[in-house]
Amino acid sequence: MSAPLILVAETAGFCFGVKRAVRMAYEAASKYKNVFTLGPLIHNPQVVESLRREGIGVVEEHTDLPPKATVIVRSHGITLDVYNWLVEAGYRIVDATCPFVKKAQKIVADLSEDGFGVVIVGDKDHPEVKALVSYGKGRATIYPNMPDADRVGVVAQTTQLKERFLECVCHVLNRGDFSELRVHNTVCQSTAERQKECKRLAERCEVVVVVGGRNSANTRKLVEIAKREGKDTYHIEVAKEIDPSWFFNKRVIGITAGASTPDWIIGEVVEAVSRITGGIVYGGEKGE
Numbered sequence: 001m002s003a004p005l006i007l008v009a010e011t012a013g014f015c016f017g018v019k020r021a022v023r024m025a026y027e028a029a030s031k032y033k034n035v036f037t038l039g040p041l042i043h044n045p046q047v048v049e050s051l052r053r054e055g056i057g058v059v060e061e062h063t064d065l066p067p068k069a070t071v072i073v074r075s076h077g078i079t080l081d082v083y084n085w086l087v088e089a090g091y092r093i094v095d096a097t098c099p100f101v102k103k104a105q106k107i108v109a110d111l112s113e114d115g116f117g118v119v120i121v122g123d124k125d126h127p128e129v130k131a132l133v134s135y136g137k138g139r140a141t142i143y144p145n146m147p148d149a150d151r152v153g154v155v156a157q158t159t160q161l162k163e164r165f166l167e168c169v170c171h172v173l174n175r176g177d178f179s180e181l182r183v184h185n186t187v188c189q190s191t192a193e194r195q196k197e198c199k200r201l202a203e204r205c206e207v208v209v210v211v212g213g214r215n216s217a218n219t220r221k222l223v224e225i226a227k228r229e230g231k232d233t234y235h236i237e238v239a240k241e242i243d244p245s246w247f248f249n250k251r252v253i254g255i256t257a258g259a260s261t262p263d264w265i266i267g268e269v270v271e272a273v274s275r276i277t278g279g280i281v282y283g284g285e286k287g288e
């Protein structure tokens with residue numbers, strides 16, 4: 001039997017916003033002492049551990065920050081209240097909110113200011129969504145809830161599935177009880193590309209390995225997409241979780257990874273799968 005093919009997604013790994021946030025965090029650690037992130041910087045325990053070794057601590061609540069600390073705001077942003085609290089309390093803020101998330105926040109703020117009720121398509125417990133809601137200043141709600149407003153704006157969490165965003169837009173259209181509807185597609189292109197490629201990959205493969213933090217929403221979405229294609233799908237954080245039996249008699253194996261998975265972890269997984277199966281690796285080269 002010839003060697004299996006191992007197809008590595010080109011979109012696997014750090015997106016622009018995460019790369020930027022990690023770079024800003026390392027820069028802050030080299031410049032300042034007493035540096036903290038509000039919650040883990042990204043949803044990847046291995047990266048968080050590496051940042052800890054550089055002296056970057058994690059606090060869960062802004063009220064847990066020690067005095068005179070430098071605070072790194074994560075790529076998915078923080079609520080307006082917390083931001084204002086940090087400013088008033090005199091903390092140095094390194095704002096690593098992804099520019100695409102910032103844009104979504106501004107859209108919500110502008111819609112609310114213009115008198116629109118805002119529907120946000122997203123996971124209600126996700127910090128990005130909580131932050132987006134805060135920018136609506138009481139006029140934003142999370143789908144499937146609907147605002148009690150005559151003019152309605154729809155905005156998505158940047159990592160939402162496009163299908164869910166469209167489902168919400170159709171839902172609002174079907175209700176028809178509004179005079180104006182504004183739809184802002186704030187699904188991040190890098191997320192949409194990664195999800196599209198994951199679907200294509202799963203169509204071609206018999207088994208798909210998705211690498212990323214278990215608490216990473218965008219990684220879990222990739223798992224969902226691959227499973228939807230009816231393929232054996234395994235979600236792992238690191239190479240040592242791989243079970244060789246997954247690849248028994250498999251001819252085409254796919255590997256992809258969430259936006260918060262660093263290249264070195266993806267590399268270790270690709271290397272392990274190739275060692276176990278003797279497979280030939282294709283793809284995975286990323287352009288900048």
Ligand code: SF4
Nearest residue numbers: 015017098100158188
């Ligand atoms: S997924 Fe998109 S919006 Fe989110 S951090 Fe990455 S680049 Fe920014």
